[in-house]
Amino acid sequence: MRLGAEQWRVFLHWKEVINNRKTRYIEETADDNKSSKEESVIKIDEEKCVGCELCVPYCTVGAISISDGVANINQDDCVECGVCIRSGICPVDAFEETPSPWPRSLRAILSNPLVESPDTRVPGRGTEEVKTNDVSGRAKPGFVGFAVEMGRPGVSTSMRDVQKMTMALAPLGVGFEAENPVTFWITDKKTGKLRDDILNEKSLSAIIEFGIPIEKLPSVIEVLRKMEKEVDTVFSCCVASKVLPDGSIPAEKILKDMGVTVRPNCKTNVGLGRPRFKFTY
């Protein structure tokens, strides 16, 4: 299949925006005094907009509405995932994109999978986790990797709610995953406190990743049950385990005993990676 001229234009535009954003982010992350409200990354040119409403359902968080015959973006709700632009749905090219300053740029880092985190250099919100465990040996027998993805599926999260969760988990002595973007913003690993300047920001989701000795798994589940009532969003949970030579998954029994449902579909690393990590049991 070949790209049409319009598709090329959208594609090249987006690539340029990503490159500009990476540069700006690196330049501006040190400047904590900039307001997150002074400039937004995605706007609608009211002169161009014809109020056709085609873009409205494409917004992942319902931030686009029509008023006075033109489309408006609720900048507080917009998580800058970029779907409105990439979809190419606007017939008059009314969406405008300008690089946003820190901390607003956090929204695209966590919500737009094509934006690489300047801290982790990995596109997307997470890390390699089980994908490379046969080589990295990251999830070892006796330990489990845990991920709490705030805002997923598709509800979005405030960074205040992310902080509520990191602060609830930190006292358990969890080891926050060093290569995860959220971990870069935790200023105190003992308390789970995040940088103050990001607390008014939002994202489509944010993954809190950590490792724990398997005996701490029940304490984590208890904290999560308590936090269900404390946060104003949803969160999706995931447990990563090295499967034992007899084929058993020790975390499963603990979870079952606690009445936690493990879904039938999962991610399976099939052990084809080399050089192979040598696990001890």
Place this chain on the structure above:
Amino acid sequence: MTHTLHRQGTVESLSRDYPMVTVACHAVPESVKGAGPKIAKFLEIAKKNGAINVGDMKQGSIYFDNLDINKICDNVSDTTIAECVFDNLEGVKKTLLELKELDMGLPMVVSGLLEPVSKMLKEIGLEVHTVAQSLGVWGKTELLPRKEVLEITTMCGHHMVSPRLVEKFIDDIKKGKNTPEKAAKVLTKQCCCGIFNEHRTAELLRKACS
């Protein structure tokens, strides 16, 4: 963790939904150097064996950017994450058999129902090495879209597929203004990575409209 996890639906429906993912291990630099051509080989093999969507996090997918599979393979970088999705386990099995034979050393992940995947791996002499298991959705679940919509939107783990767009398409299909197949193609295009299952989407749209 993890954009191919947390897909929702019945076991019957999920039996036609198997994403595969690969990335070289960045913690071991020698495994990253030269990984690009190996990743390209994986995508070629997957496509040949019937993968219905294929993509690469740094370039996009065959739907998202209308990229040609050959073009994706020609430009795969050592550090990318490459993905595809199958609507049957047989294609995954054939792909893994070829990869096992080639022994390129690329870490490989299969997402989907653990029981049949585990059985298939045993048949071809591979192992369930490490698993990431979903514990579902917690918290204010009253904020979620309805189940029929979530079964579609959760196929893009980055949630680039808007629930409002799915609702609009369901409405349009019911009114005869759209078809499940056409709507599924548009929804698949919103996912950048190549893991959105167009065939299952059409099936779920049909079911939601019935």
